[in-house]
Amino acid sequence: MREVWIVGIGATPVREHWDRSLRDLAWEAMHRALEEAAGLQPQALFVANMLAPLTAHQTHLGTLLADYAGLEGIEAVTVEAAGASGGMALRQAYLAVASGALDAALVVGVEKFTDVVGPEVEGAMAATLDADYEAEPGLTPAAQAAWLMQMYRERYNAPETAFMPFALLAHRHAVGNPYAMFRRAISEKHYRHGAPVAPPMTIFDMAPYADGAAAVFLAARDVLPPELPRPAVRIAGSAAATDRLALHDREDPLAFTAAARSFHRALEEAGASPHQVDFFEPFDLFGVYVPLTLEAVGYADPGQAWQDAERRFGLDGELPILTLGGQKARGFPGGAAGVFQVVEAVWQLRGQAGDNQIAHARVGVVQALGGPASTAVTHVLQRP
Amino acid sequence: MELARHWRLKKQRYALQGEVCPHCQTKIFPPRDICPACKQEARTDHTFSGRGKVVAFTVVTQPPKGYEAQAPYVVALVELEEGPRVTAQLTDLGDEEPYIGMPVEMVTRKLRTVEGERGIIVYGYKFRPRLTVAQRA
Numbered sequence: 001m002r003e004v005w006i007v008g009i010g011a012t013p014v015r016e017h018w019d020r021s022l023r024d025l026a027w028e029a030m031h032r033a034l035e036e037a038a039g040l041q042p043q044a045l046f047v048a049n050m051l052a053p054l055t056a057h058q059t060h061l062g063t064l065l066a067d068y069a070g071l072e073g074i075e076a077v078t079v080e081a082a083g084a085s086g087g088m089a090l091r092q093a094y095l096a097v098a099s100g101a102l103d104a105a106l107v108v109g110v111e112k113f114t115d116v117v118g119p120e121v122e123g124a125m126a127a128t129l130d131a132d133y134e135a136e137p138g139l140t141p142a143a144q145a146a147w148l149m150q151m152y153r154e155r156y157n158a159p160e161t162a163f164m165p166f167a168l169l170a171h172r173h174a175v176g177n178p179y180a181m182f183r184r185a186i187s188e189k190h191y192r193h194g195a196p197v198a199p200p201m202t203i204f205d206m207a208p209y210a211d212g213a214a215a216v217f218l219a220a221r222d223v224l225p226p227e228l229p230r231p232a233v234r235i236a237g238s239a240a241a242t243d244r245l246a247l248h249d250r251e252d253p254l255a256f257t258a259a260a261r262s263f264h265r266a267l268e269e270a271g272a273s274p275h276q277v278d279f280f281e282p283f284d285l286f287g288v289y290v291p292l293t294l295e296a297v298g299y300a301d302p303g304q305a306w307q308d309a310e311r312r313f314g315l316d317g318e319l320p321i322l323t324l325g326g327q328k329a330r331g332f333p334g335g336a337a338g339v340f341q342v343v344e345a346v347w348q349l350r351g352q353a354g355d356n357q358i359a360h361a362r363v364g365v366v367q368a369l370g371g372p373a374s375t376a377v378t379h380v381l382q383r384p
Numbered sequence: 385m386e387l388a389r390h391w392r393l394k395k396q397r398y399a400l401q402g403e404v405c406p407h408c409q410t411k412i413f414p415p416r417d418i419c420p421a422c423k424q425e426a427r428t429d430h431t432f433s434g435r436g437k438v439v440a441f442t443v444v445t446q447p448p449k450g451y452e453a454q455a456p457y458v459v460a461l462v463e464l465e466e467g468p469r470v471t472a473q474l475t476d477l478g479d480e481e482p483y484i485g486m487p488v489e490m491v492t493r494k495l496r497t498v499e500g501e502r503g504i505i506v507y508g509y510k511f512r513p514r515l516t517v518a519q520r521a
Contacts, residue, residue, distance in 0.1 A: 123448035132393060133414050134471045136495060136508065138444060138451050139459050146442035147461055154484060198442040248461055248469040249420070 001098045005224060005232040006381070008036030008217030009343045013179045014331035016114045017211040022056055023068045025213040026110040029336075030069050033106060033215035036230050040219055043102045045069075045076040048089035048109035049335035054124040055116050065108060082128035083285050085109065086214070086338020087240070087368030087377030093218050094238045094379075103223045110213040111334030121209055128371055130246040141371065142206055144247055145286035146198035148372060149205065151254055152288060156303030160200065163287040164191045165309035167204040167328055170284060173315065174325025176355040177344070181210050181331030205287040207326070212333030214340040233349045236363075237270030237380035239263075245374050256289075256296035258376040263297040263367060270363075270380035274298060277380075278361040279348060280319055281341045283369035284326040293367065294321075320358050323348060338368030342379065349383040386498065390506050397508035398492055402468065404430035411466040434490030435514065436464040441474065441482045450496045458482055462511050476512035487514040 010032025012025050026047070034042075047061045058064065062076030079089035086109035093105040113121055122142075126135040129144065152158060167186065174180035186204065194202030224232065241261035244250050267274060274297070282293040291305035299305070299319055313321040324330060324344040327337055345364040347353045367378045395401040402413030405426035410419055412426055419426040441460035444451070451457070458474040460482065474482055475493055488511035495506045 119447055119449040119452050122446055123450065126448045132389075135448070136506070137459065137472050137510075138447065138454070138457060138495070139471050140444060140446070140448055142446065143442050143444050143459050147440035150440050150442065150484075197446060198444055201442070244420075246471070248471050253461075 002100055003221035004094050004097045004218055004235045005221055006216055006235065006346055007040065007219050007224065007228055007232050008033040009215065009346050011179055011214040011340060011343050012212050014181045014210045014212035014333050018114060022052060022058065022110055022112045023065060025211060026065050026108050027069055029213035029215035030106060030108050033217045037217040038225055038228050040104050042071065042074065042104050042106035042217065044074055044096060044105045045071060046089040046093045046105060046107045047076065047078045048085040048107065048339055049078055050080060050082060050085050050111060051124045051334055054127060056112055081375045082370030083283065084338055084368040084370035084375040084377045085335040087379065088375065090216060090339065090342060090379060091238050091240055091377055094235050097218050097220050104219040106215060106217050107339060108213060108215040109336030109339030111336050112211050113209040113334065114211055134246050142201060143198045144372065145206065145288055146201040148253060148292065149200050149288045155254065158303065158306060162306040163205055164188065165306055166284060166287045166290040167191055168310060169313060170322045170326040170328035173322055173356055174329030177324040177330055180325045180329055181208060182329045207285050207328045207332035210331035210333050212331065212336050214336045214343045216339055216342050231350050233346050234382045234384060235379055236382040237266035239265035239269060240375065240377040243374050247372060254292060256292045256373040259293045259367065259369065259373040260296040262376040262378040266378035266380050270382065272363055272380060277319065277363050277365050279323050279358050279364050280321050281323065281345060281366040282321055283367055284322060284328050285332055285369065287328065289369060289372065315356060315358065323356055323358060324353065338377065341366040341368060345381050349381055387504060390504065400432040400434055400490055400509060402430050402432055404428050411468060413464065413468040413470060432464050432466055436462045436488055436511065438482055438484060438486040438488060439463045439469060440484065450499065460511065462488060473510045474512065475510040480513055488512060489514045
C-alpha cells in the first residue's frame with residue numbers, strides 16, 4: 001500500500017443556499033481543493049451524496065459534476081452510505097490511490113436539502129432506514145434517535161440533561177468556524193427550552209439539515225511535487241464497518257458496534273493508540289450518537305460519557321471533540337458531512353483552526369456514521 | 385403505485401408471518417431466510433402471536449410525506465413475546481400514556497394512503513394496549 005496524502009481541501013459555507021444548485025455548490029468546493037493541489041490533476045472523481053435522487057431528481061452525479069467542473073472524460077462515480085457517504089467516498093478514493101490504481105483523486109461531498117421542505121425532507125431521510133420495516137410504519141431517523149435517548153436514560157438512570165453537554169460544546173466551537181451555520185454559543189437555559197421534535201428530543205439534540213459541499217484532493221506520496229502551497233496531511237488509517245440496518249434487529253441498540261470496529265481497525269492501521277489521538281470528530285447528527293460513540297470506542301465507560309463532558313471534551317480538555325462545531329452547529333449537509341469533518345481536521349493539523357486551534361495537534365480521528373452506526377467509517381489523519 | 389412492493393409483504397403486514405430456524409429454533413421476524421443467530425438456512429414459516437411489550441417509544445411531530453394526516457403519532461420499538469423486536473405505531477391509546485414495558489398486541493390498521501388519483505391504501509400492523517384478558521372474561 002502506498003502512502004496517501006491530502007494535498008488540497010475546499011468547502012462552501014453550510015447554509016440554506018436557496019440561490020445555489022447542487023452543481024454550483026459542488027464546483028465551489030472542488031475548485032478550491034484543486035487550487036490547493038498545485039497543478040496535480042485528479043484521475044478520478046468520487047462524489048459523496050445521500051439524497052439527490054429523492055430531493056433533486058438527479059442521479060448520475062459522477063458524470064454531472066466531472067463535466068461541470070471541466071474534468072472532461074475522467075472516471076467518476078457516486079458513493080452513498082447515508083450519513084456516512086462522505087467518509088465512505090473518501091475511503092474509496094483512499095483505497096484507489098493506496099492500491100496504486102490511481103495516483104491522484106478528488107472527493108467531493110454535496111447535498112441540497114432545501115429544494116424540498118418539511119415532510120419531503122423527512123421522507124427522504126427515512127429512506128436511509130429499512131424502508132419496508134422501519135420507514136413504512138412511520139419511523140424517522142429523528143424518532144429513532146429519540147428511542148436511543150430514552151433507552152440510554154432508562155438503562156443508566158441518566159438525567160434529562162445527559163445529552164446537553166454535546167450541544168453546548170458544538171455551539172461553542174462553531175463560533176470560531178466561518179463555514180458554520182449557527183455561530184452562537186447556547187446556554188443551559190436555551191437547551192432546556194428547545195422546541196420538541198420527538199420527545200425527549202428537541203431541536204438542540206439534532207443537527208439542522210442544510211446545504212453545502214466539501215472537497216478533498218488525495219495523492220500518492222511519490223507523485224507529490226517538492227513544493228506545495230499548503231502542508232500536506234497523511235491519511236494514516238482508514239476503516240469501515242456495518243451493523244444490522246434496522247435498529248430493531250440489534251441485540252443491543254445502544255452498542256454502536258460498527259463505530260467501535262471501524263475506529264479500532266483504523267487506529268491499528270495507523271499504528272496509533274487511542275491515547276495518542278489529539279482530537280476526535282464523532283458524528284453528531286443526533287446528540288445521543290456522541291456518548292454512544294465515545295462509550296463504544298472506549299473513551300468513556302458505559303453510561304458515563306456525559307459526566308463532566310464539557311470539561312473533558314472541550315478544546316482544552318483531555319480529548320477535544322466537535323472542535324469546529326460538529327454537525328450540530330456547523331450544520332448537517334448530508335453527503336458532504338463526512339467530507340466536512342475531514343476538511344476541519346485538516347485545518348487543525350495544518351494549524352489553520354484559528355481560535356479553535358488544538359495546540360500541537362498531530363493526530364486527529366474523524367468518524368462518519370450512516371444511521372445509528374449502521375455504517376461507520378473512520379479515518380486517522382496525521383501531520384508529518 | 386408500488387403495488388407489487390406492498391402486495392408481496394402482505395403476510396408480514398397482515399399476519400406477522402416470519403420464520404423459525406429449524407436448526408436452533410430462533411424465531412425470526414421479518415423473514416430473512418438466514419438465521420441471524422446460527423447463520424444457517426431458515427425457511428420454515430412461523431406466525432407470531434402478536435403479543436409483546438413496549439421497549440421504547442416517541443411521538444413523531446415532524447412526519448415524512450404521506451404521514452402528515454396522522455401526526456402526531458406514537459412510534460414504538462415493540463418486543464414480541466417470541467423474542468424479535470419490530471418497529472410499529474401504537475394505536476387505540478385513548479387517554480392512556482404509553483410506558484416502557486406496556487403490554488401490547490398487534491392489530492391491522494391503515495398505515496397510509498399512497499398519493500395519486502388511484503392511490504392505494506397500505507394496511508399493516510400497529511399495536512394497541514393489550515385487551516386479551518378482557519376478551520377472555
